Each structure stands twice: as C-alpha cells, then as structure tokens.
Amino acid sequence: MYAKVIVDVPARPTNRAFDYIVPETMRDYIAVGSRVGVPFGPRTVQGFVVELHDGTDLDPEKLKPIRQTMDVTPPLTPELVKLGRWISRTYLCHEIIALQAMIPGALKAKYERHVKVADDLETEEKQPELLPLLLPEQEEILAHVRKHESVELESLLQTFSEKGALIKQLLEDGRLTEIQMVKDRMSTKKALYVFPPNDPDQLEAWQAELPARAAKQKQVLAFLQEHPEPIKLTELLTKLQITAAAVKGLVERGWLRLEETEVQRDPYASRTFKPTSPLPLTPEQQSVFERIREAAQGRTRRVFLLHGVTGSGKTEVYLQSIQSCLDQGREAIVLVPEISLTPQMVERFKGRFGNRVAVLHSRLSNGERYDEWRKIVRREVSVVIGARSAIFAPFTNIGLIIIDEEHESTYKQEESPKYHARDVAIARAGEHGASVVLGSATPSLESMYRTSVEAAASATPDRPAFELLSMPSRVEGRPLPRVNIIDMREELKNGNRSMFSRALYKAIEDRLHKKEQVVLLLNRRGYATFVMCRTCGYVADCPHCDISLTYHQSSKAIRCHYCGYAERELAVCPDCGSEHIRHFGTGTQRVEEELGKLFPGIRVIRMDVDTTTEKGSHEKWLTMFRNRQADVLLGTQMVAKGLDFPYVTLVGALAADSVLNLPDFRAAERSFQLLTQVAGRAGRHELPGEVFVQTYTPEHYSIMSASKHDYMGFMRKEMLMRKLHNYPPFHRLVLITLSHEQVQLLLRAGEMLASRLKELAQTMQVDGTELEVLGPVASPISRIKDRYRFQCMIKYRGETDISALVQKAAAVLDDIVKQQKLTVSIDVDPQVLM
DSSP: OEEEEEESOOSGGGOSEEEEEOOGGGTTTOOTTOEEEEEETTEEEEEEEEEEESOOSSOGGGOOBOOEEOOSSOSSOHHHHHHHHHHHHHTTOOHHHHHHTTSOGGGSEEEEEEEEEOHHHHTTOSOGGGSOOOOHHHHHHHHHHHHHSSEEHHHHHHHTTTOHHHHHHHHHHTSEEEEEEEEESOOOOEEEEEEOOSOTHHHHHHHHHSOTTOHHHHHHHHHHHHSOSOEEHHHHHHHHTOOHHHHHHHHHTTSSEEEEEEOOOOTTTTOOOOOOOOOOOOHHHHHHHHHHHHHHHHTSOEEEEEEEOTTSOHHHHHHHHHHHHHHTTOEEEEEOOGGGOOHHHHHHHHHHHGGGEEEEOTTSOHHHHHHHHHHHHTTOOSEEEESGGGGGOOOSSEEEEEEETTTOGGGBOSSSSOOBHHHHHHHHHHHHTOEEEEEESSOOHHHHHTTSHHHHHTOOSSSOOOEEEEEOSOGGGOOOOEEEEEEHHHHHHTTOOSSSOHHHHHHHHHHHHHTOEEEEEOSOOSSBSEEEETTTOOBOBOSSSSSBOEEETTTTEEEOTTTOOEEEOOSSOTTTOOSOEEEESOOHHHHHHHHHHHSTTOOEEEESTTTSOSTTHHHHHHHHHHTTOOSEEEESGGGSSSOOOTTEEEEEESOTTTTTTSSSTTHHHHHHHHHHHHHTTSSOSSSOOEEEEEESOTTSHHHHHHHTTOHHHHHHHHHHHHHHTTOTTTSEEEEEEEEESOHHHHHHHHHHHHHHHHHHHHHHOOTTOEEEEEEEEEEEEEEETTEEEEEEEEEEESSOOHHHHHHHHHGGGHHHHHHHOOEEEEEESOSOOO
16 A cells, blocks of 8 residues: 655645555554654654555655554544645645644644664674674663663653763664654643442442541542542542542552543633523524525535624524534534634533534643544534634534634734635535535625625636625614714814813713723724834834834833834933933823723723733633623724623724724725724613714725714725725735845845746736736835845736746745745735735
8 A cells, every 4th residue: 555645844846745655554544634754865754644545656666664653543534635735726835734734733743853773783684793892881771772662862861861972872883773753742631530449339348448547548438439430639639638648558459440541621621601592583683594504404515695783693693503504413613703702702602502512712722722623533522613723623524614703804824824714614615515604794895796796707616606695783673883983183173182082081981970881992002102202203113123113011111013022111212312202102001091090990901912911811801891890891903803791882992093094905994894893892782882983084984984884885985996906806916925134135036026927927818817917016014023025916817827827936936045045925815915
C-alpha cells in the first residue's frame, strides 16, 4: 500500500503530495486524513495522508516507509482533506497550511530529538574491534537507551547530567543514532481515581475487619459505601480532610483500586444551564422557519440570507431550525463573531440542547479546546457553536450551517490561509447537501447582491445565488428605538467642549434617576488616541510602525496597538523640550474617568481589549451588568453585538465618525452596520429605548440611514457608489502586499510584480471578463514592525482563472523571496485594505 502525503514544509517546491510506503503494521490504522511522521530529507516531519493507493508510478525501491502513525482515528475526514485542497487553490496558500488550520493547536506538530542504539550495532554487523573501547559509563548509557528503545535527547542529557561528552562520543562513533520524532503539543489530561469494589456490601465487612485505630480508613470505606461510584483521589481527600496514606493503605490491601483515568477539560463543568423549551413563533418567524426546514429535508445545498432587524427573534428561529435538523439525525454548525460569543449566547444553546453542544472559541485554554474538539470526533455532540474556525468541525453528516451577524469582517481570516468562513460554509454544504443560513440585521452588500436576479444569472457551483428571507418586525411588535443625531460642531459652537453632548448628558442623568441601564460605544481603546506637543506640533509615533502611539492612563504608558511597543508617558517634548505636551482624542479609559467626574457614584463597567484579556473576564463583566451591579456598560465594538439586557433603555455612540474616516471603500458600510447594531441593544424588552449618535458629519448618508433604521435606503446609495468605482460586489478583488526592510528593493519588486500581472492579464483574459491591475503603491499603514509595505490590487469580474494568473505572476519574485527575505502576502476577496 502507498500513501500520498502532504508534508509540514510550507514552501512552493514542496506544495504537493509525496509518495510513501505504508508499512504492513500500519495498514489497519492509516486512512485518508491520518497524521503521520515521515522521513523528509535528514529529518522526520508531520504530514497528512491525502490519498491511498495499491500501486505507484514511481520506483518502489526509492520510496521510504512512513515512520510513525499519530492517531488511531484520523483527525480529518476525507471531506475535510478535499476542502483543504479547495482552500489552497481558492485562497492561494500552501495545502499544509490549509490542513493545519482545521485541527486544534494541540495537534500541531512538536518535533523532538530522540536517540536510539544504532541498528547495525544491534545486529553486530559493525566490527566491534574497529570501534574505540567502551567505558563502563558508556555501557550504562547504551543499556539505558536499549531498555527504552528510544529516549529523548534532552531527557538523556538530564539523566546522565555529568556525562554529556560521553553521549556526544557515542553519537560520533555511530553507536547511538539521532532520530527526529513528531509529538502532539498536548496530551489528554489524566487524574488518579479511586475505584471501590463491584460489590458495595464488602465495604461494610471490611470496616469491621479494620482495627479501631484505623479511623480514617474506616471513614473512606463508609464514604464509598454511600457513594459507590469512582471518585477523583484529590476530591476524596478534600471532602474527608485526610491524607493519601489512608487510601493507599486500602489499595495495598487490595480492597480499593487506584487508576489513572482521562479527565475531560470541560469549560462549562461548573455551570448549570436551565433547560428551555421552544417559544411560540410569530407569523414572520414561522414563515422563515418553514422555508429552512423544507430545504433541510430536501438534502440539496440551499443558501439563505436572513435579513431580520435587531430584536426580530433570529436566535429562536436558529434554535428551532437546529432541532428540526437533529430530528433528521443530522448535525449543525453555528458560527457567531468572536465578540458576540458571549456567555448569554452559549447559555441559550446549552439550555436548549444540553450536552449535545460543543463550544469552540479563542477564550478557551488549548486543553479545553482540544477536549471540545475530541467530543466532535467521537460523535458525542451534534451541535457546534463557535467563532470562525468552528466551520472546520469534523462532522460527517451536516444538515445546517448558520452564520450569525454574517456581515462581520472577522469571518475573514487575516493570516494564511486567508479564507472567508462564509465561502467555506457554502463549499462544505455542497458536499453534505446541507442548508446555509446567513443572518444579519445589516447584511453585507456582497451577500445582498447575491440575492439579485443579476447575481443568479452569473451563479456558479462555487458561488451560488442566495435566497432572501425577511423578518422586518421586532418580536411582540416592539418599536425600534428612536435615534437622535447630535451635531457635535453645534455643541462646540455653543461652548460645550465635553465629550458628551448636552442631550446625552441629560439622558444619562434621567436613566440613573430611573435606575435603568446605559450602553456607551466608543470604538477606540486607551485614554487618548495620540499625544502631541502644542508648542512645535510633535506627535509621538511608534519607532517601528507608521502609526501614532496611544496613551493608556492605567499603566502611564504610550503604546502601539500594532506591534506592542510601549514607553513611559512623556513629561516634555523630545523635539523642543516644551512642557506643553497634551493628550488628544478620546479613548474608553478617558470616557470612564469623565463619567466618574460628571456623575459621582456612577458604576461603570469598561469592556475593551485591555480589560478583557483574563480568562472569564467577558463573562464576569456581562454577568455583573445583567445583575444590575453597574449603571453603564462602556466599550469598543464588543458591546455593540449579541447583547440582550432588559433594562438597557439608552445607547450612546460617542464618536460615530471613527470608522467613517478610515481609508477603505467599506468605511461607510461598516459605520452603518456598527451604528445599527449598537442601536439595536436598546429597548429590546418592555421598556422603550432611545439612541444618541454624536457625530461631526451628521449629513453623511450612512449616519442618516442608520438613524432611520433604513437598510434598503443605505444599500441603494452604497451600491451606486460601488458600481461607479468598480468595487465589490460588482467586481472582485485580490490584494497582494509586499513587505521588506528596504524601500528600494520593495519598489523594484512591486514594479516587477505589477508589470508581470499586466502582461499575463492580456494573455489570459477570456471574452467578457474585465481585469485591471492597480499599483504598486504604499499601503495605508506603510510600515509595521520595521518592515515597509507596498501593495498591488487586481480588480476583476467575469470568468477568469485568477488563481493561476496570480501564482504565475508571483513566481517572478521567487529569487528575491529566497535571497532577500521579501514577504509576499496574497489576499483573495480582502476585507481590510490597510
């Protein structure tokens, strides 16, 4: 048997499958999707089996055997292996990187150096008289290695800590050989458990046998008589306030068994979830649910775009659709943006489906994520809820994939492989005959366009048309909150230099008086967005990136949010020595301080990257806010989505222009989405809600449309702008970013790439396609971590093999990449152009 293996060597020449012999002993274990350790040059590397064959086109004499198999059950299904190939081709990345993106970090290879006694020495083929005589200590080392078959070099050097030179000599003489072994980065968690006898009646008899002085041993037996199931040793000792000696004495008598047993790392083990029942659906919800249920029964791929206003009850539709999918014996994946994956969201799914749910997100420890993933592999669960990478859950019978807040840019991975979870979901649904539901109050323009007649006419199997489902009303007919636009230029004219307009100040005061709650959004963390000298105009910039440093008052430091560089706050200007150095702009820390000054005694919870780094911090802050232990929840965009609090009646967006002014064609769309989403946090229950949007550009169409909750009006205007400038959804984009420490080399490489792209575009263009190459130009953030950045952009529409074109063009830079360490990053359908 022969296996085709993709090896863990991400480089252009190795981006293909290599043939290996499957040893007789491994045939029962190895399947498509297995991880294996294979010889590659002088070392052993991890690889994935992507095909198995009875024959090979190559000379079998020249092929090497697989050295080790790493799993009894392959971590990837054949469907995921096929998906890896599709991701590699679509997003122009190495296939090994696509395959590794699908497995938890715990299974990514860790390479260890091991030594074993040389094979020819074991068979005595080598003539001992030609080798130097062995010292007794060397004999001892060889015996130790022989006994263990192979020993990690690090561990051998520790065992014989004084004899490093002797070990080195054995390696040089060829008596020991060094091999590289592939291990997982993490193992299963184990703990010692105490097992009572199968017959609990024996415990009583044994208690009588023990002498009076063995009181603690009697206590153990009495406890196990009442609780006859196995118990963790540490738990037993804590409960009975005894030492391990008492238990070990009983084990030595043969009365109890002490065994190491695997323990599941369950992040929700300490939580109990109150079971919930399906709620009655409104006519709108019922109509949407019926369409999804019918599609799931049809077992052919359908893609729905569910446009439902905030508070229209999309989550209940998701829950009932999943139940209908489970009733058919199929599985469901639910994706939510990382910042919306709140304890509240997990609670709703665990409350409805209990232990059938696995949760995958970045706030779990590596071990917890690994154990949740293993539940999926072992078919212990049938629903997965998680952030972007949960789309790779190794299910084999998917019936439904739901992507909530589908417009979120976080569904696009920013490191290689630069996949979009929405497109991966559609590809997987095609293999399983599943339905995909994309839900949002503010769908992305690309998704909305794919519900149009024009998009249906040009649909392909990779890019099918979407079916539009609509829920335009809130549950129980609750009104959408009233949105007030505040022109901050007028506030300034009237002498108000505060960060709060007079109207918002009064509204906060009113809510504090009524004991209601407030959510304040400011999409900038830190205390001040930049530090400037008022005498000479000096701005504190990061020495490694072309970006200004942000002042953080709690640490009295100025910090770069791109590379992490930090320095102490400046007392005087480094350029002119002036003491008139001030903090400009407003960050969340400063708003928190200002609230404390304006409303003495106010209780504020601040949620941003700085306050939510600790494990469990999201849950802690949101639970406190739900329990009304705070009046105001202040934060960056993490407070804008997925939160549902009955006493929130006021929402304030403090700097609505912060997203609008970014150099990105999606700035207006992002601004509209953020304002609409945060406005949706108010008045979701019995109490009516109100929203204040503070802006310096009140006349901008994205802010005007958000104030009226007018998605269709905004979409028509924005679509017109996109069509005019050949931007998505009418054209597709590929962004190629080059980075290097030297600007001259970067410029030369950029020119070479652009001219090769233009040359190939002319030869590869098919009738009816449009293709334009722009650049090279400096990226909007032209330097990060001491590397300058240039970019080229391709705009295209119609049928063209863009992957082949970009790969051929990028090959022109191979020598510079290898010799000068130029970095080339290719982003297909980019979400961020910075």
